[in-house]
Amino acid sequence: MKRLLFFIFVALCLVACNNKQKSQSKEESQEILSEKDLQGKKVATLTGSSFEIDMAGRSDFKIVRQPTMSDCIASLRQGRIDAIVYDEVCFTDDMLRENGIKKAFRTEKNYPCAFACSKSNLDLVNKFNEFLAKLKSSGELNELTNRWKDCADYAHPDMPEVCDTLSGEPLVIGTTYTTAPISYMILDKWYGLEIEILNRFGEYIGRPVRYHLYDFAALIPALQSGQIDMAGGVLFVTEERKQVLALTDVYYNCYGAFFVMDKDAEIKTGDPGLSDIKGSVRNNLVAENRWMFLARGLKVTLEITLLSMLFGSILGTGLLAMRRSQRPWVRKIAKVYSSVLRGIPMVVLLMILFYIVLVGFSGIAVAVVAFTLTFTSSFASTMDNALHAVGDQQYEAGEAMGFTRTQIFRYITGPQALKRALPQFKGEAISLIKNTSVVGYVAIQDLTRACDMIRARTFEAFFPLLFITIIYFLLAWLIGLFMDFLFKIAIKHLL
Amino acid sequence: MISIRHLSKTFVNPDGSHFDVLKDVSCEIRKGEVIGIIGPSGCGKSTLLRTLNLMTRPTSGEILFEGKNIAAKGYPINKLRQRMGMVFQTFNLFEHLNVLGNLTLAPMKLKGIGQAEAEKEAMQILHKVGMDDKSTAMPADLSGGQKQRVAIARCLAMHPDIMLFDEPLSALDPSMTGEVQTVIRQLAHEGMTMLIATHKLKFAHDVCSRIIFMHEGQIHEEGTPQQVFDNPVRSATKAFVQQIYKLWFTVEGQDFDIVEMHSQMLQFCNKYNIAHIIETAQQIINLMVLIVLADYRPLTVRLSYIEQFERVSLDFMIKDLTTSPLEDNEFVQSVLDDIRALSKEIIEEPTKLGFRIKIFLN
Numbered sequence: 001m002k003r004l005l006f007f008i009f010v011a012l013c014l015v016a017c018n019n020k021q022k023s024q025s026k027e028e029s030q031e032i033l034s035e036k037d038l039q040g041k042k043v044a045t046l047t048g049s050s051f052e053i054d055m056a057g058r059s060d061f062k063i064v065r066q067p068t069m070s071d072c073i074a075s076l077r078q079g080r081i082d083a084i085v086y087d088e089v090c091f092t093d094d095m096l097r098e099n100g101i102k103k104a105f106r107t108e109k110n111y112p113c114a115f116a117c118s119k120s121n122l123d124l125v126n127k128f129n130e131f132l133a134k135l136k137s138s139g140e141l142n143e144l145t146n147r148w149k150d151c152a153d154y155a156h157p158d159m160p161e162v163c164d165t166l167s168g169e170p171l172v173i174g175t176t177y178t179t180a181p182i183s184y185m186i187l188d189k190w191y192g193l194e195i196e197i198l199n200r201f202g203e204y205i206g207r208p209v210r211y212h213l214y215d216f217a218a219l220i221p222a223l224q225s226g227q228i229d230m231a232g233g234v235l236f237v238t239e240e241r242k243q244v245l246a247l248t249d250v251y252y253n254c255y256g257a258f259f260v261m262d263k264d265a266e267i268k269t270g271d272p273g274l275s276d277i278k279g280s281v282r283n284n285l286v287a288e289n290r291w292m293f294l295a296r297g298l299k300v301t302l303e304i305t306l307l308s309m310l311f312g313s314i315l316g317t318g319l320l321a322m323r324r325s326q327r328p329w330v331r332k333i334a335k336v337y338s339s340v341l342r343g344i345p346m347v348v349l350l351m352i353l354f355y356i357v358l359v360g361f362s363g364i365a366v367a368v369v370a371f372t373l374t375f376t377s378s379f380a381s382t383m384d385n386a387l388h389a390v391g392d393q394q395y396e397a398g399e400a401m402g403f404t405r406t407q408i409f410r411y412i413t414g415p416q417a418l419k420r421a422l423p424q425f426k427g428e429a430i431s432l433i434k435n436t437s438v439v440g441y442v443a444i445q446d447l448t449r450a451c452d453m454i455r456a457r458t459f460e461a462f463f464p465l466l467f468i469t470i471i472y473f474l475l476a477w478l479i480g481l482f483m484d485f486l487f488k489i490a491i492k493h494l495l
Numbered sequence: 496m497i498s499i500r501h502l503s504k505t506f507v508n509p510d511g512s513h514f515d516v517l518k519d520v521s522c523e524i525r526k527g528e529v530i531g532i533i534g535p536s537g538c539g540k541s542t543l544l545r546t547l548n549l550m551t552r553p554t555s556g557e558i559l560f561e562g563k564n565i566a567a568k569g570y571p572i573n574k575l576r577q578r579m580g581m582v583f584q585t586f587n588l589f590e591h592l593n594v595l596g597n598l599t600l601a602p603m604k605l606k607g608i609g610q611a612e613a614e615k616e617a618m619q620i621l622h623k624v625g626m627d628d629k630s631t632a633m634p635a636d637l638s639g640g641q642k643q644r645v646a647i648a649r650c651l652a653m654h655p656d657i658m659l660f661d662e663p664l665s666a667l668d669p670s671m672t673g674e675v676q677t678v679i680r681q682l683a684h685e686g687m688t689m690l691i692a693t694h695k696l697k698f699a700h701d702v703c704s705r706i707i708f709m710h711e712g713q714i715h716e717e718g719t720p721q722q723v724f725d726n727p728v729r730s731a732t733k734a735f736v737q738q739i740y741k742l743w744f745t746v747e748g749q750d751f752d753i754v755e756m757h758s759q760m761l762q763f764c765n766k767y768n769i770a771h772i773i774e775t776a777q778q779i780i781n782l783m784v785l786i787v788l789a790d791y792r793p794l795t796v797r798l799s800y801i802e803q804f805e806r807v808s809l810d811f812m813i814k815d816l817t818t819s820p821l822e823d824n825e826f827v828q829s830v831l832d833d834i835r836a837l838s839k840e841i842i843e844e845p846t847k848l849g850f851r852i853k854i855f856l857n
Contacts, residue, residue, distance in 0.1 A: 393583070393585055393587045394587060394589065394590070396550065396583070396587060397583065397587035397588075397589065398589075399550060399576070400548060400550060400576060400579075400581035400583075401576060401577065401580075401581075401601045401605070401649075401650075401653065402573040402574065402575075402576035402577035402601070402605055402653075403573070403601070403604070403605065404573060407604060407605075411600060411604055412589055412591075412600075415591050416589075416590060416591045419591065
């Protein structure tokens, strides 16, 4: 209970800090009106986005990479950067006003966007081009583009329902969760210009369309490993991409724009009051049923954690037996396994499994395998250390009485080691649950990714993060209690 | 019961060098015998004991138990170990179980005896070793002597045919050895076959029916306690069994730190469990050093303890003196009378180096 109170206190402090930051943001500096004014400034954009790749080589200003648009806006408001460059349609007027920013000017050039397929799939590219040509000539593409570009506020135009009765093999699209109105997600439904085009294309070729969410950097490996048929998400047509991928015709010309702080805008200052928090709760959780993101993310996170713990404990017992084997080469194998796994960062292990080893398996299955592998290793080494701490004398006593090796472990050293290892296991379980926050890399929508999605829609940095902080904290706390309970039972039955 | 034939054990150190712990050891253990294995540290007595239940595997040789070689491949060693109890220097009680649990684990898991029956029997055995009121205590809450009694009871719960004791008293505080010795004596009395590796010669002398003296990995001498302790044949045996512990001081000048000397003596006496003589010894030393021999410097004082005979003596030695320094006047004689009252015997004798006054305290 004390811990809980302390945590609430910390959370309130964070709220206070956040509001303070909001009020500090006004700063006198030269107005940015054209690209010349950007000399020596810092400009933020999304990591891995087409804008980042296009502008990384610019010498007049420095590109700062941010993971989400809400991070960009938060940085801009805190004065850490001077401008944001991104698709000009990504903010509606309401969003600009609410965040106290404005569009300064368009980029000088425009960026043609296309979908990508792997080079071995030219058939699909040709079919798409054929379909796009028809869409263009009938004027539908224009109508559709304008409809999505003009949508104001958070509202989005109705999208023609996808025909569910298509019987063909699913057309798997990998896309990045960019921003409205190009492609975005509300709960598990996709919306946006790109999505409508692709849905119509699916209907055209008689294949149902499935979408998978990827990090930008992961799209191309996913294409090459055959996990997806087509990649989207505002892919700019560049020479390098043409060389490694088969690109479709251009379906949309994207203009970038630089966004800066709007000095004339009224920025919310002073006491935020309860209404502000209420508004944030409504905006981040209630609107569009966004809390469902968190609920589903939580389910995924729990699934991965609990399954990995279960399988990891079972396999870990096996690995422990190997580590304690009387045959040196078996011990060696176990040792190599542990040291290899210790040396691979979790994200890298996930990606290797997802893109190379377990191609074709679902992201959650891959995550469970990856975390099982690491938990196996940590389970075995924790128990091994605990057995060392129990000491050889206990083993000898059992041996001299005529117990077999297995019996000694089962009745004498095992229970004692388990007791000693309990605090460390609790730590391992809690760090496992925290480590699962990286599974977003392999197209899984876990709790952290759910938070990212809410932030990408509301552009708020603070409240979604606070919510998942609280959820993770409670999870860690509950899993600690759960482990205590589990061990109580285990020890009771082992003795 | 057990025949040991040409048993050898060689340990190979990590650096490749060899160490022969046991060299061609042969002996017979008959039912009902209580055999004490004595010898200096590193002589192989623990190793000999541990090869008997294959806790240490011999390099070569045979151990015949009921006519079968237990060191042979495929011998059901766990079945044998269930019939051989082993008591360790460090007790090795199962720390996660209480006293009763320590006693019932093996009968329940290895013999398949039901819990109620196992506990009933365990209580009887605990009663025998005087631990029945501690049946629910955890090992960590027991004293050393209590732990060792529980460890013995734990072996008894399996009704062993033979019991091996590996230094059962060495880790105990001197005040605790008595209770454990009593339990072992009781077992000997009941006819239990036992092998006891120990440093406590008096204990071995009193309890054992046969003594094996080991020296450099071999059985150097063996026989009844009377033969080995009182009339040892070989010189190494003699040197070992008549262990004499000595403490030396040299008194020089007037500012000799007598307090420091007494504190060292106290430590010495505690170490060898002869604290009861300390007061007498200190009185005698004070009388001799400060009064009788006040004019004789340098003066060497030696406290000797012969463990085998539990004999304590004080020697006062004055270098290059050929006649007795004890003057024949009334004052000195009256002090000497006091000393005689405190001690058993005073011997005055010239030695090669000078003159010695030996006072036996008991």
